Amino acid sequence: MKLIMAVVQDKDSNRLSSALIKAGFKATKLASTGGFLRSGNTTFLIGVEDNKVDDLLNIIRENCESREQLVAPVSPMGGNADSFIPHPVEVEVGGATVFVLSVDEFKRF
């Protein structure tokens, strides 16, 4: 038995939850902030049999992998809006930091 602790961006949290449920994994979500990823993230706790760890890691990667995304820039406050030419900006979104821990004992009451 392993305990997976995965820190993912809030943006990807719902999608990961759905994918985990679909694959039969049970997860608990902890509200968390900052650090490993840009602020606004969720820490998943997931108990998993040893032989399912790779499946679980694949699901996390598929749903949370860091990627570039074009976002509309914010129009400059108080600037001359007429002369402002919106130019999409590439930002990095997503990403996951995952710890796999050995479980000495697992109980369900």
Added chain:
Amino acid sequence: MKLIMAVVQDKDSNRLSSALIKAGFKATKLASTGGFLRSGNTTFLIGVEDNKVDDLLNIIRENCESREQLVAPVSPMGGNADSFIPHPVEVEVGGATVFVLSVDEFKRF
């Protein structure tokens, strides 16, 4: 030294806290949601000497074990309240998912 991570329903959280304090265990509570249990749960972090693990697991089981409970049904919205016969419904409440982890090093500053 072990670190116990226990996910329990909010319903049982205060009772477990009191029982832990009474038995001399120190716990930290993390707000958590979904997954292992119906939404609204609390994750307890508890540091414990190896020879006290069984005592601690017993306290968690005694205070959080999954059980059936009769609840009053919600009266049907917009229905004919006069003809509604309240019939208690059995629901499962409580339950705990517990991970026991080995601690390499424990420090108190």
Added chain:
Amino acid sequence: MKLIMAVVQDKDSNRLSSALIKAGFKATKLASTGGFLRSGNTTFLIGVEDNKVDDLLNIIRENCESREQLVAPVSPMGGNADSFIPHPVEVEVGGATVFVLSVDEFKRF
């Protein structure tokens, strides 16, 4: 690779965050309450290479160590304010409870 879980008082949380960033450590913060320390605390998750564990523990100790602090006493409600002589009270603040866990596998996606 180790995972450090450190429970510290909210009071020291921002200072510890800054010190960790300055030293190049990446941390995730979980909101937590009660137990190990007086209520209002934060749980830090920090992934760290084995040879950096001592550096990290030193940073936690330096920023969170339990210490005495003089605080102004609250004036007694409904008492005779004229005869109340404010006398600073020494309280213990800070403190950290730290678990070092072995990581089986660490992934960044």
